[in-house]
Amino acid sequence: MTKPRTYKTKAIILKQVPLGEADKILTLYTPYMGKLRAVAKGVRKPRSKLSGHVEPLTHAALMLAQGRNLDIVTQSQTIDSFIYLRQDLHLTSSAIYLAELTDCFTVENEEDPTLFQLLLHSLHRLSEGMCSETILRLYEIRLLENLGYRPEIRKCVYCGTLTPSPCYFSPSGGGLLCLKCRHKESLAHPISPDALKIMQILQETNPYTHEELQFPKGVARELEHILRSYISYLLERQLKSTSFLDILKQSEVDRVVQKL
Numbered sequence: 001m002t003k004p005r006t007y008k009t010k011a012i013i014l015k016q017v018p019l020g021e022a023d024k025i026l027t028l029y030t031p032y033m034g035k036l037r038a039v040a041k042g043v044r045k046p047r048s049k050l051s052g053h054v055e056p057l058t059h060a061a062l063m064l065a066q067g068r069n070l071d072i073v074t075q076s077q078t079i080d081s082f083i084y085l086r087q088d089l090h091l092t093s094s095a096i097y098l099a100e101l102t103d104c105f106t107v108e109n110e111e112d113p114t115l116f117q118l119l120l121h122s123l124h125r126l127s128e129g130m131c132s133e134t135i136l137r138l139y140e141i142r143l144l145e146n147l148g149y150r151p152e153i154r155k156c157v158y159c160g161t162l163t164p165s166p167c168y169f170s171p172s173g174g175g176l177l178c179l180k181c182r183h184k185e186s187l188a189h190p191i192s193p194d195a196l197k198i199m200q201i202l203q204e205t206n207p208y209t210h211e212e213l214q215f216p217k218g219v220a221r222e223l224e225h226i227l228r229s230y231i232s233y234l235l236e237r238q239l240k241s242t243s244f245l246d247i248l249k250q251s252e253v254d255r256v257v258q259k260l
């Protein structure tokens with residue numbers, strides 16, 4: 001379908017980079033056009049009508065006009081700026097991580113309304129103060145599923161042994177390995193029965209439930225490690241925002257240790 005000369009869309013602003021003196025290039029995630037890059041002209045000037053409505057992690061209603069290379073944002077109205085989320089450094093960095101994950105796994109102009117809804121929902125939940133670990137893991141698992149990278153977490157990917165024990169997760173194998181098969185892949189992390197159970201629940205049930213699920217700290221760390229290693233294997237790199245999340249987590253640990 002050819003795009004009209006001007007068009008409206010809702011979008012979540014994933015990121016922005018400066019362009020020239022006064023402009024910015026925005027990366028938008030839209031429900032029906034997928035990822036989109038567009039120019040916000042003059043947005044860095046003090047009296048720009050756009051500024052404040054195109055900040056990263058804003059849900060906005062935009063009007064765009066076709067440009068020669070990139071389309072141009074002509075209007076933007078904030079629907080939700082997730083104000084609570086912006087007041088907390090840990091929540092902000094969690095949300096930036098979700099945005100970066102979405103940006104890295106999606107391609108331009110490929111619609112995925114399900115993923116859009118899930119991202120929007122996750123930002124709302126973070127903004128409402130839900131446990132960020134649960135929101136992040138749920139989003140990772142659902143994004144992987146939606147984009148065709150669903151890991152096999154019911155049986156060994158080689159011999160088919162159901163829920164092997166002991167059990168390993170292999171990023172390159174795309175799922176579980178049993179003790180006998182673990183050497184068939186160069187990298188395999190042990191996964192505890194508790195972490196596996198939670199991963200199965202997150203994968204197999206409605207993504208809009210189970211947000212209340214709270215995992216014990218050790219299991220949360222294990223799941224984060226396993227999913228992160230799978231994601232970086234697929235992307236062939238680490239996401240930038242993960243290092244900031246790690247620094248924040250470490251400073252929380254330091255603060256607790258200091259209090260002891």
Ligand SMILES: [Zn+2]
Nearest residue numbers: 156159178181
């Ligand atoms: Zn096996």
